[in-house]
Amino acid sequence: MAAPEGPASGPHGELDAGEAVRRAVVELAAIAQTGLHYNRDVFDRARYAQVADVAEALRALVTPGPMEELAPLVDPDGGHATPKVDVRGVVFDDRDRVLLVRERSDGLWTPPGGWCDPLEPPTRSALREISEEAGVEARALRLAALLDRDTRGHEPRMPVTVYKLFFVCEVLDRGTGTRDAKEILDVGWFAMDQLPPLSLARVSREELEICHRSWLDPSLPTVVD
Secondary structure (H helix, E strand, O other), X not given: OEOOOOOOOOOOOOOOHHHXXXXXXXHHHHHHHHHHHHOOOXXXXXXXXXXXXXXXXXXXXXXXXXXXXXXXXXXXXXXOOOOEEEXXXXXXXXXXXXXXXXEOOOOXXXXXXXXXXXXXXXXXXXXXXXXXXXXXXEEEEEEXXXXXXXXXXXXXXXXXXXXXXXXXXXXXXXXXXXOOOOOEEEEEEEEHHHOOOXXXXXXXXXXXXXXXXXXXXXXXXXXXX
């Protein structure tokens, strides 16, 4: 596998105060969730519950938006705390163009994708997102990259750890455009040297370039963080 690529945690390897608090929140919430899952002692559970309360109080200080919107991200199923998984289907055509969708939430462009669903393999999640968001049917060829969202410097920072899976795909049927008008404003095919403004919360130019290199050369290893 290829060596990690991407920015360090800070310009000099140090975290600013806000990022340090955010990371502490993620760690405290994970400790509390895992402790409550495994521990049956009433006193220990009370202590872990206290840790969870402290994490939520701190989270409110470093996370924009209503706290109730975070519940599906922070603790969807309980149990041992693990990272969330975001999957992106990066589709190229025979003219070497990449398929992007324009998100209604920010008006910017990204490969189709979203959170992986339980009981659904990641490749199937990627292909479903391509079909639903872009109206395109595709076939997954290979995993181009498995990246850590924080390591890659995506903003805004999330209240949880997120792994990003990028699958390189080829077109089977171009379809008739987006099927998800509630979330997607537009669909387009773009040359890599003519990319539109990207939704940097979801994808970076560097990540698209990793996928493009994998599309051009199938022998390249998966890039991992």
